[in-house]
Amino acid sequence: MRHLLSAVFFALLLALSLHCPGPALAASKTPDPFKSVKKRLIKDGFSQEKVDLYFKDGIRHFAVKGVSGYFMHNEAKLNYSRFLKPTPLATGKNYLTNYAGPLSLAEKEYGVDKEIITSVLMVETALGGYIGNSRVFDILSTLASLSDPVAKERLWRQVPQEKRISRKRFDKKAKDKALWAYIELKSLLTYSAQINKAPGEFIGSYAGAMGIPQFMPSRILQLGVDGDNDGMVDLFTHEDAIASVANYLRHFGWKPGIKKERAIKVLMRYNHSTYYANTLYDIMEALKKESVR
Numbered sequence: 619m620r621h622l623l624s625a626v627f628f629a630l631l632l633a634l635s636l637h638c639p640g641p642a643l644a645a646s647k648t649p650d651p652f653k654s655v656k657k658r659l660i661k662d663g664f665s666q667e668k669v670d671l672y673f674k675d676g677i678r679h680f681a682v683k684g685v686s687g688y689f690m691h692n693e694a695k696l697n698y699s700r701f702l703k704p705t706p707l708a709t710g711k712n713y714l715t716n717y718a719g720p721l722s723l724a725e726k727e728y729g730v731d732k733e734i735i736t737s738v739l740m741v742e743t744a745l746g747g748y749i750g751n752s753r754v755f756d757i758l759s760t761l762a763s764l765s766d767p768v769a770k771e772r773l774w775r776q777v778p779q780e781k782r783i784s785r786k787r788f789d790k791k792a793k794d795k796a797l798w799a800y801i802e803l804k805s806l807l808t809y810s811a812q813i814n815k816a817p818g819e820f821i822g823s824y825a826g827a828m829g830i831p832q833f834m835p836s837r838i839l840q841l842g843v844d845g846d847n848d849g850m851v852d853l854f855t856h857e858d859a860i861a862s863v864a865n866y867l868r869h870f871g872w873k874p875g876i877k878k879e880r881a882i883k884v885l886m887r888y889n890h891s892t893y894y895a896n897t898l899y900d901i902m903e904a905l906k907k908e909s910v911r
């Protein structure tokens with residue numbers, strides 16, 4: 619009899635729970651925008667356990683604010699020339715003095731002028747003063763998720779309408795960015811395992827570039843250097859940042875005594891803008907004028 623009563627009681631509970639879904643059940647009905655990204659990561663060799671752990675905060679990883687900039691009309695004007703003013707140049711010169719050891723070492727080992735390394739770090743992050751405030755994992759996951767129509771629609775609905783680009787451009791951009799970001803996301807996960815740091819802990823730019831020299835995760839794996847020999851590449855340290863920039867520039871063709879025309883081409887591999895590359899070159903020249911060689 620007690621068994622029968624229990625059975626009736628549980629049947630009643632079950633019926634009630636079906637009619638009145640609790641918050642957890644209701645939340646599970648929201649389509650998961652990361653469903654296909656997670657599936658692909660597992661297919662590409664990441665363990666289900668790890669993937670579940672990375673995405674444990676669910677929808678909170680969906681960085682609408684962080685990625686919206688890609689899909690809005692942007693009137694912001696770049697002003698790299700401000701770095702050629704006396705105050706930033708004085709800061710650059712101080713950096714050349716304060717980090718003379720690692721800079722000279724990198725110059726000798728990679729054949730890359732210490733003033734161009736300093737110039738890159740000045741323009742990228744004001745020598746480490748501004749390294750971005752976006753969670754790189756969320757940015758890359760959100761962009762990678764856009765190959766899934768559910769995620770794409772979710773973002774389209776949330777990008778501020780008054781500044782939103784056309785639907786046609788949005789679709790094209792979402793497709794391209796998703797392909798690119800998925801590769802970078804995999805690189806981030808590989809890198810985070812290498813240095814034993816949770817992927818969610820990395821902070822970077824709105825594009826997912828990290829550290830004092832702003833490398834994308836794939837570039838860290840390819841060209842990052844452990845400048846201070848502590849066993850890991852950590853671009854938030856100056857020694858590693860300096861050696862990695864030198865390695866990057868050498869990789870793309872920088873040589874001692876390089877001519878300006880060739881140097882500009884190499885610098886454009888860092889950022890595809892002639893304005894950017896020319897400014898870096900001019901900063902290098904200005905720093906050389908007074909630095910002790």
Ligand SMILES: [Ca+2]
Binds near residue numbers: 850
């Ligand atoms: Ca290191």
